[in-house]
Amino acid sequence: MPLSLLKNLIFVFKNRNKQGINHIPGDIHYCILALIGCKSVLTIHDLVFIKNSKKHFDRFFKYLLWLYLPVKLASRVICISENTKNEVLKYVKIRNIEIINNPIDPAFVYSKKEFNSVNPTILHIGTGWNKNLKRTIMALQDIPCHLRIVGKLNEEIITLLKCGKIEYSNVFNLTDEEIRQEYINCDIVNFPSEYEGFGMPVIEGQATGRVVLTSYIEPIIEVSGGAVEFVNPLQIESIRNGYLHIISDKQHRDKLIRNGLENVKRFSVQSIEKQYMVLYKTI
CATH class of the missing domain: 3.40.50.2000 (Glycogen Phosphorylase B;)
Incomplete structure (x- = not known):
């Protein structure tokens, strides 16, 4: 032992x-x-x-x-x-x-932000095997955006970002307050995970008032209350179409945000x- x-x-x-x-x-x-x-x-x-x-x-x-x-x-x-x-x-x-x-940390509260449909900031939290960063990068090629990645990057991911000509920035070892600020600064919370036990970033994004793109898998279906943009995490085209739907459809975004704010109440x-x-x- x-x-x-x-x-x-x-x-x-x-x-x-x-x-x-x-x-x-x-x-x-x-x-x-x-x-x-x-x-x-x-x-x-x-x-x-x-x-x-x-x-x-x-x-x-x-x-x-x-x-x-x-x-x-x-x-x-x-x-x-x-x-x-x-x-x-x-x-x-x-x-x-x-x-x-x-429960969700009560420090996560609604913060109004005008959605940047020209060059949205897409927040991706986590760089582990299950966080699906590779497919995220491939799905974002030729979509004007800024990919904000929280977590350490390896050389393979950095090469993929450069080859895909993705505008990105990277931070790690953030404090809780710095993490909350990342949610406030972003336009889309990106969470197309292949596996999760719960999916806390989903409800953290909803509580902040941000539209969330995530996987149509359990337990995220259960936790999200359906107030998210669901995608197939194994299909690059599905992830890509999810981004395009969010960016192009204001009414859809607003509905997801309203429903998300309602959903998080049960996690107080x-x-x-x-x-x-x-x-x-x-x-």
Whole structure:
């Protein structure tokens, strides 16, 4: 067992609440091993830790310590979306599982901005394998815009941007406030992901009052409330047509923004807090 895991287990064991409820809100699922005999809640955001494991031993190690044992030992398992719940149940059959969505940071508030239909700023958050940046770049060729990318770029992506003659800028290691400002500055939030556990940028964009282009996949269908420009993330032409539709149709944009602002109300901190308080009282 890696030393960092052992240190975390020791810390949790020493600080466990024997009379109350111990809640592991994600990532360090294995720490529930230090809570045996205590009331515990485990929140699972996604199963990317398994999907990212290429070697058989690493995959089994993550499955055992991050999924199987934690969900079997937890008093209650919380998934942040129906999609995550269904994925968990494919691997482990349990009954003590339910859905409570992630809340949105109340700092994300509506900020009015005149849409730049001549040269819109398209905000792309994340450069991981699932964020679909390559197809985004290919879909944007010959569309006048400024692509604002948050996340470190590798040489392959930089070459693709240059070959496609994409006007772009790149930032990373931003503070929370700087991230919020990126949403305010943009015209379109770009999120054509291939895989997500929830899709927080979708509701962050909606809360800011920006039109969101995203994938027609779960859990984004569930989370977005349909108030987005849906595309097929595996088809460059579909992504491209989505941009063109947003840029050319003001009535469509305005409708998506209105519906998006309505959709995010269900993700307020107050709403999610009430659901957790009800849950805690049942354990």
